[in-house]
Amino acid sequence: MSDEKVYVPPIKIQGIKTKIVPIIKQNIIIDEDTTWVEPFMGSGVVGFNIKPNKAIFSDTNPHIINFYNQIKSGEITSYKVREFLEKEGKKLEELDEVYYYEVRNRFNENHNPLDFLFLNRSCFNGMIRFNKDYKFNVPYGHKPKRFSKAYITKIVNQVAHVEDLIKNNNWEFKCQSFEKAISEAPEKSFVYCDPPYIGRHVDYYDSWDEKSEKNLKESLQESNKKFMISTWDYNEYRKNEYIDKIWNFCNKINKEHFYFVGAKETNRMPMMEALLINYIPNENGYNLNNYNQQIKYIL
Numbered sequence: 001m002s003d004e005k006v007y008v009p010p011i012k013i014q015g016i017k018t019k020i021v022p023i024i025k026q027n028i029i030i031d032e033d034t035t036w037v038e039p040f041m042g043s044g045v046v047g048f049n050i051k052p053n054k055a056i057f058s059d060t061n062p063h064i065i066n067f068y069n070q071i072k073s074g075e076i077t078s079y080k081v082r083e084f085l086e087k088e089g090k091k092l093e094e095l096d097e098v099y100y101y102e103v104r105n106r107f108n109e110n111h112n113p114l115d116f117l118f119l120n121r122s123c124f125n126g127m128i129r130f131n132k133d134y135k136f137n138v139p140y141g142h143k144p145k146r147f148s149k150a151y152i153t154k155i156v157n158q159v160a161h162v163e164d165l166i167k168n169n170n171w172e173f174k175c176q177s178f179e180k181a182i183s184e185a186p187e188k189s190f191v192y193c194d195p196p197y198i199g200r201h202v203d204y205y206d207s208w209d210e211k212s213e214k215n216l217k218e219s220l221q222e223s224n225k226k227f228m229i230s231t232w233d234y235n236e237y238r239k240n241e242y243i244d245k246i247w248n249f250c251n252k253i254n255k256e257h258f259y260f261v262g263a264k265e266t267n268r269m270p271m272m273e274a275l276l277i278n279y280i281p282n283e284n285g286y287n288l289n290n291y292n293q294q295i296k297y298i299l
């Protein structure tokens with residue numbers, strides 16, 4: 001654990017689980033034949049750090065899936081990302097927010113995955129948010145010099161790292177609902193779920209409510225696979241009532257975790273994260289002392 005490295009992927013999302021990757025890693029049960037099934041991949045940071053031989057990553061956000069499928073097919077390479085960001089970064093520096101909104105309009109028309117990356121890395125707080133017409137609507141982050149040489153190199157390295165992982169493993173990326181992902185999971189699968197949180201004001205591609213949470217429980221129970229769910233336990237004001245109401249048959253692992261990404265100040269309160277699992281955890285996985293302080297983040 002002392003030299004644990006966590007690689008950060010190129011696409012950011014609110015609710016990204018970078019900080020709890022080590023604890024997730026410690027508590028999953030997989031071997032080289034297990035298919036890692038991640039129906040709510042978001043940034044992909046969890047599975048990309050677990051590095052399973054076989055994986056099915058999915059999400060209902062088609063732009064995330066498209067981005068990784070284009071890396072897989074070779075249409076997007078780290079080289080092309082550098083060229084693109086250098087060219088577009090210069091225009092952003094010259095034209096500032098006018099150019100950001102030009103790219104945003106262009107993306108909402110053409111859905112170019114490189115524009116998606118550009119927007120994700122220059123918008124306000126690195127968020128992903130779409131309106132009811134499925135248009136990306138995050139405002140500008142107001143940093144015209146955003147794409148400095150060093151920043152572009154950082155993003156290019158993040159892409160190169162994922163490119164490498166995709167090349168060397170048997171990974172699929174699918175745009176689909178969690179129900180489909182879970183019901184079609186291969187016989188020997190481990191399912192890691194990180195759904196949007198009910199009752200937290202976070203905007204995702206899809207909405208999430210009590211019915212969705214109940215459907216998730218049913219899908220997981222029907223599938224008969226080992227699973228882990230990320231959720232929140234409590235913060236200063238509230239407790240996640242769904243843990244007792246819906247997930248009361250699971251074991252719970254938790255440790256305090258702080259959210260940095262989120263537009264609203266009220267969402268930045270320290271809160272307790274929880275992992276819910278339907279199996280007996282690894283013996284050494286239960287020691288959660290100071291895991292946060294021992295991790296190096298490769299940003």
Ligand SMILES: C[S@@+](CC[C@H](N)C(=O)[O-])C[C@H]1O[C@@H](n2cnc3c(N)ncnc32)[C@H](O)[C@@H]1O
Nearest residue numbers: 015016017040042043060061177178194205206
């Ligand atoms: C909390 S984020 C996942 C974050 C991810 N674990 C990470 O660390 O970056 C939840 C994701 O679920 C996706 N999503 C929302 N509703 C969904 C559904 N019904 N089926 C599949 N994915 C869904 C969202 O698009 C979003 O990417």
